[in-house]
Amino acid sequence: MIRTRTFYVVLLVAALLVAGVLSYYASTSPDGLMHVADTTGIASSQKTHATDGSPLAGYGVSGLDHRLGKGIAGVVGVLVCLGLGLGLGRLVRRPAATDAPSSDS
Secondary structure, eight states: OOOOHHHHHHHHHHHHHHHHHHHGSSSOOHHHHHHHHHHHGGGGGOOOOOOTTTTTTTSSSSSSSSHHHHHHHHHHHHHHHHHHHHHHHHHOOOOOOOOSSSOOO
16 A cells, blocks of 8 residues: 555655646637637737736746746746645644644643
């Protein structure tokens, strides 16, 4: 039987590989929604948003090659989601049950 820690480490490595390596080779063509927005003219009414100039805007890292930036942004995304998940898990975790009842005397 595989240990829980080993399972989580393998899962994390797989997520980092998918986010970092496979996103490097992902298509640079727009997805279906962007294609429809472009062909119908909806995209022309698009406005910039508050995070438009941020380092990870547009699923990439500003100042880097587009493909490399996508891979790094994917890895950062996995790590941010992991951190948020672990932090939220700690917040909502029940306190450990004690074996001995506490005495208030």
